[in-house]
Amino acid sequence: xxxxxxxxxxxxxxxxxxxxxxxxxxxxxxxxxxxxxxxxxxxxxxxxxxxxxxxxxxxxxxxxxxxxxxxxxxxxxxxxxxxxxxxxxxxxxxxxxxxxxxxxxxxxxxxxxxxxxxxxxxxxxxxxxxxxxxxxxxxxxxxxxxxxxxxxxxxxxxxxxxxxxxxxxxxxxxxxxxxxxxxxxxxxxxxxxxxxxxxxxxxxxxxxxxxxxxxxxxx
Numbered sequence: 001x002x003x004x005x006x007x008x009x010x011x012x013x014x015x016x017x018x019x020x021x022x023x024x025x026x027x028x029x030x031x032x033x034x035x036x037x038x039x040x041x042x043x044x045x046x047x048x049x050x051x052x053x054x055x056x057x058x059x060x061x062x063x064x065x066x067x068x069x070x071x072x073x074x075x076x077x078x079x080x081x082x083x084x085x086x087x088x089x090x091x092x093x094x095x096x097x098x099x100x101x102x103x104x105x106x107x108x109x110x111x112x113x114x115x116x117x118x119x120x121x122x123x124x125x126x127x128x129x130x131x132x133x134x135x136x137x138x139x140x141x142x143x144x145x146x147x148x149x150x151x152x153x154x155x156x157x158x159x160x161x162x163x164x165x166x167x168x169x170x171x172x173x174x175x176x177x178x179x180x181x182x183x184x185x186x187x188x189x190x191x192x193x194x195x196x197x198x199x200x201x202x203x204x205x206x207x208x209x210x211x212x213x214x215x216x217x218x219x
Contacts, residue, residue, distance in 0.1 A: 014026075017075060017076045017078065018072060018075065018076050021052070021055070021072075021076070025048075025051075025052075025076075026076060028044075028048055028051075029048060029073065029076045029077050029081070030077075031044070032044045032045055032048060032077070032081060032083075033077050033080050033081050038082075038083075041081075041082070041083055042083050042084055045073065045081065045083040048073060049066070049069050049070065049073060052069045052072065052073070053065070053066075053069060066086070066087070067087040070085050070086070070087050070089075071087075071090050074089060074090065075095065078092075079091070079092045110168065110169070111165055111169070113148060113149060113151070113152040113153075114145055114148050114149070114165070114169075115148065118141065118144065118145055118148065118169070119169060121137075121141050121144075122141060122166070122169045122170050122174065124137075125137045125138055125141060125170070125174065126170050126171075126173045126174065138166075138174050138176060139176070139179060139181075141166065141174075142159075142162055142163065142166055142176055142179065142181055143181050143182050145162050145165065145166060146159070146162050146181050146182065146184070146187065147187050149161075149162065150184060150187050150188060156184035156185070156188075157184060159179070159180065159181045160177075162181060163175070163176045163177055163179070
């Protein structure tokens with residue numbers, strides 16, 4: 001009964017600063033901090049660094065490997081270990097300082113349901129010389145815009161609305177008022193057919209899976 005009462009649980013033990021090294025290693029670092037003699041403390045610190053390197057031999061070829069080990073040693077000691085380090089000592093404040101925020105490119109398109117790629121395609125189209133190639137590209141862009149529009153809006157859309165949006169996105173350089181785009185029903189029918197095919201394939205696969213198990217002996 002006494003043995004059960006004296007069991008030491010991890011939740012009752014001191015917090016491990018770097019758990020990867022284990023509790024016995026943390027005790028070694030705590031012992032080094034408690035040593036009063038400076039020379040002995042430096043000797044023990046170097047011995048701990050040597051053991052840390054042996055525990056991670058796969059990292060010995062990593063640049064500044066020794067520097068990282070010394071940083072970890074000071075972190076495990078909560079920066080209380082007073083020894084001579086061969087590298088600059090990282091302060092506790094620098095370690096806790098939050099990194100600077102990364103600058104991500106921000107795009108705020110006027111018509112977000114078309115996506116950024118449509119705007120890039122428009123920017124490319126307006127740089128082309130007038131001719132059949134550009135006319136074909138402009139028509140393809142308008143058709144794709146109509147398809148994107150219907151992906152977000154289930155109802156049909158008038159071609160004039162697409163032409164208006166394309167005119168605005170191109171800063172007035174693309175005007176397709178006389179063109180006739182693919183019928184909205186075609187896009188919607190293709191989308192429904194694709195959904196039905198996917199559902200049928202999934203259902204058939206499950207059915208075949210069941211049929212394959214039929215007739216097998218069970219032991």
